[in-house]
Amino acid sequence: MDCRKIMKSSACKIIPVIVVLLSSVGSVWGAQPYKIYTIRKFGNSDIVCDSYTVQQGDHIWELLRRKGSISESDFPRFVSIxxxxxxxxxxxxKIYPRQEILIPLKETKVKDSPPDTGPRYITIPIIPDVLYITYEVRPGESMSRIVAARVGLEWNQLPENYVHTLKRLNPDITDMNVIHPGQALRIPELPAKGPTHTVATAGTVAGRLAGKRSVSPATEDLPPPKASIPWWHRVVSKTIAGLGGKLLASGQCYFPGKDREDLTLDLSAFPVLEMEDGRHLVLKSRKGLSEKLKMAIRSFWDPLVIVQIDPEEPAATSLDKVFRAVSGGKVQKILDLPKLDDGIRVSLRGDWILSQGDQEGKQHVYYCVTLIENPQERTSTPVVEYLAKENVRVLDILAEGKKRKETAPSQENPPKEWQVLTIDALDQEAFVSGLVGAMGHSYEPDVPLSFDYSGFQVETVANIIHGENALDVVVDFGTFYGDAKSAIEAGGLRVVSISPEDESLAIISNVLMAVGIPFTKDPVFFGANRNVFKTVSLSIPGLMTLKPREKMTILMESSPDPKLVEFLREKQVRILKIKA
Incomplete structure (x- = not known):
C-alpha cells in the first residue's frame, strides 16, 4: 500500500495521477497538461495504447508487467495484442534502446464494431502533481482568506500556476470570489520553500500512484548529496529502484489511530523503503518511533521490517544493513552468472550483489554495487552498457569525501587495423593462409621439398609457414601418408597436420603452437582498474595471442557485441572473427 494513500478524510489527500514534493515552485506546477493515446482495433475491441521509447536497461517483461490492465487480467492475450x-x-x-513500442493499456468491447480504418487518437488532460487538503467553508470566509491561512501567502503573492491548479481542482466553482458555507474545497499545498531533499523523482512517484512502476537505470556517478541527507541514501535509492522498490525520504505518512487520532510518520526522520512485493522497511536512526506508531504502521504495512541505523557508524555498515534487510540476507560479494547467449561468462565481484527474479516467470536482474576511492576505479563504460543489456546493473559509487577530480579521456583513435577482421574458415587452406597473415607471418603454398624416406630421397611440394625465429613449418592437409610426417620432422622441419574434421579453433591452436606464438584459451578481462576482488570480470570464448611486445589478438567464432568491441579496444586487443 502506498504510504501517501493511508489518510483519513481530515488529513491531506492525493490525486492519483502524479504527486511529489520538490524544492522549486515552478517544477511542481509546470507539468504537461495533456497526453495523447492511440486507439487500435483488435477483433471486436478497441485497445487504448501508449507509445513508449525503450530506455537503456529496460527488459520487456518487466516493462509490460507495469503497464495497463490487460496484462494483469489476461497476460497471454496481452502478449498476442x-x-x-x-x-x-x-x-x-529482446528490445533495444530508442526502439518504439506500442503498449496495450486498456481494452473496451464494442458491440457494433466498425471496420478497422487504422489507428485513432485521443487527447486526455492531465492534472499536475498536486498534494491537497479538503476544507469545508465556514460562514464569512473567502477563498483568498482560506488559501492565505493554509499556504501563508496573500492572493497576489501566489504563483500563477497555483491559482490555475486551484481552479482545476474545483471545477464546480465558476467564480473564485463566490463560495458558500458548507462547501467542500480542495486546497493545493505549496512545495517546500527551502532545499527540501526528495530521493524519489517525479517519474518514479508518478509511476507508483498511477499503478505503474518506473525502474531507474543504473548509473556510475551520483551527484554530491545535500549536507542534511546521508549520501548513502542516494546509493540505496538507485539500487532499490532497479529492484522494483522506492526510497521515500521526504514528506509524511498518516496512519489512523485509536479515538480518531492521526499518527504521523515523518519520512525525513524515518525513511521508508517501499518494495514491489509489498514489504516496507523503516530506517530508524533516531528516537521518536513510538510503540503506538509502530502498531499503527504494522496494521497497514505487513510485513514491516525496522532497520536500526546508527548515525555514527560508517556508511558502508549502514548500506550493508539495508541491503541485507532488503534481500533477506541474500547478499553476496562474488557471483558467477550463467553463461550468456554469446558464450561469455561473467563473474560479479563487489561490496554488495543483489538479485531480483526468484519468482516464477520473472527475468533475473542483478545489481552489483561497489564503493570506490577515486573516479579512475570506475568500471569501463562499455562493460557497464554491455552488461545492462543482459540485465546486470553495475553501480560504482564514489564514497563521500573521496577525490572527484576526473582524468581526461584519451583522444587517441584506435588504428584502422583494429577494426574487427573476419577470416572465412570454409576453405581450410585459405583459412590457414589468412590466419598466418593476420598474425604477421607469411604462408607459401607448393614450395619444393626434399626429404629422406627409408633410404630414398623424396622430391615433392608442400605448404610452408615461415614462423617465429626463422622457423619453417610444413602444413599437411592430409596429403602425407605413412611415415612421411616423421621423415620430414627428422630432417629438422616441424609439421602441423590438419584434417577435414578439425574445427576452426582446433586448427588455430595447432598452427599457433607450431609457429611458436603463445596464447591462452577463453581469456579473462577485468572491467576496472582496481582490486580484482571488487571488479567485474568477463571470460570471452576464443583464443588470445600473448606475443611479447606486440598487441594481443583474440580469435572468436561468435560475433562480438559492439560494446564488447569498444572494451577490447580500450584494452588494446585486436579482434579476429572466424566465420565458420
Missing part, C-alpha cells in the same frame, strides 16, 4: 501491434519486434525477449 502486443505482437500484433508491434510487428517490428521479432523476438519479444
Amino acid at each position: 502486443l505482437k500484433r501491434f508491434n510487428p517490428h519486434i521479432v523476438n519479444v525477449d
Whole structure:
C-alpha cells in the first residue's frame, strides 16, 4: 500500500495521477497538461495504447508487467495484442534502446464494431502533481482568506500556476470570489520553500500512484548529496529502484489511530523503503518511533521490517544493513552468472550483489554495487552498457569525501587495423593462409621439398609457414601418408597436420603452437582498474595471442557485441572473427 494513500478524510489527500514534493515552485506546477493515446482495433475491441521509447536497461517483461490492465487480467492475450501491434519486434525477449513500442493499456468491447480504418487518437488532460487538503467553508470566509491561512501567502503573492491548479481542482466553482458555507474545497499545498531533499523523482512517484512502476537505470556517478541527507541514501535509492522498490525520504505518512487520532510518520526522520512485493522497511536512526506508531504502521504495512541505523557508524555498515534487510540476507560479494547467449561468462565481484527474479516467470536482474576511492576505479563504460543489456546493473559509487577530480579521456583513435577482421574458415587452406597473415607471418603454398624416406630421397611440394625465429613449418592437409610426417620432422622441419574434421579453433591452436606464438584459451578481462576482488570480470570464448611486445589478438567464432568491441579496444586487443 502506498504510504501517501493511508489518510483519513481530515488529513491531506492525493490525486492519483502524479504527486511529489520538490524544492522549486515552478517544477511542481509546470507539468504537461495533456497526453495523447492511440486507439487500435483488435477483433471486436478497441485497445487504448501508449507509445513508449525503450530506455537503456529496460527488459520487456518487466516493462509490460507495469503497464495497463490487460496484462494483469489476461497476460497471454496481452502478449498476442502486443505482437500484433508491434510487428517490428521479432523476438519479444529482446528490445533495444530508442526502439518504439506500442503498449496495450486498456481494452473496451464494442458491440457494433466498425471496420478497422487504422489507428485513432485521443487527447486526455492531465492534472499536475498536486498534494491537497479538503476544507469545508465556514460562514464569512473567502477563498483568498482560506488559501492565505493554509499556504501563508496573500492572493497576489501566489504563483500563477497555483491559482490555475486551484481552479482545476474545483471545477464546480465558476467564480473564485463566490463560495458558500458548507462547501467542500480542495486546497493545493505549496512545495517546500527551502532545499527540501526528495530521493524519489517525479517519474518514479508518478509511476507508483498511477499503478505503474518506473525502474531507474543504473548509473556510475551520483551527484554530491545535500549536507542534511546521508549520501548513502542516494546509493540505496538507485539500487532499490532497479529492484522494483522506492526510497521515500521526504514528506509524511498518516496512519489512523485509536479515538480518531492521526499518527504521523515523518519520512525525513524515518525513511521508508517501499518494495514491489509489498514489504516496507523503516530506517530508524533516531528516537521518536513510538510503540503506538509502530502498531499503527504494522496494521497497514505487513510485513514491516525496522532497520536500526546508527548515525555514527560508517556508511558502508549502514548500506550493508539495508541491503541485507532488503534481500533477506541474500547478499553476496562474488557471483558467477550463467553463461550468456554469446558464450561469455561473467563473474560479479563487489561490496554488495543483489538479485531480483526468484519468482516464477520473472527475468533475473542483478545489481552489483561497489564503493570506490577515486573516479579512475570506475568500471569501463562499455562493460557497464554491455552488461545492462543482459540485465546486470553495475553501480560504482564514489564514497563521500573521496577525490572527484576526473582524468581526461584519451583522444587517441584506435588504428584502422583494429577494426574487427573476419577470416572465412570454409576453405581450410585459405583459412590457414589468412590466419598466418593476420598474425604477421607469411604462408607459401607448393614450395619444393626434399626429404629422406627409408633410404630414398623424396622430391615433392608442400605448404610452408615461415614462423617465429626463422622457423619453417610444413602444413599437411592430409596429403602425407605413412611415415612421411616423421621423415620430414627428422630432417629438422616441424609439421602441423590438419584434417577435414578439425574445427576452426582446433586448427588455430595447432598452427599457433607450431609457429611458436603463445596464447591462452577463453581469456579473462577485468572491467576496472582496481582490486580484482571488487571488479567485474568477463571470460570471452576464443583464443588470445600473448606475443611479447606486440598487441594481443583474440580469435572468436561468435560475433562480438559492439560494446564488447569498444572494451577490447580500450584494452588494446585486436579482434579476429572466424566465420565458420
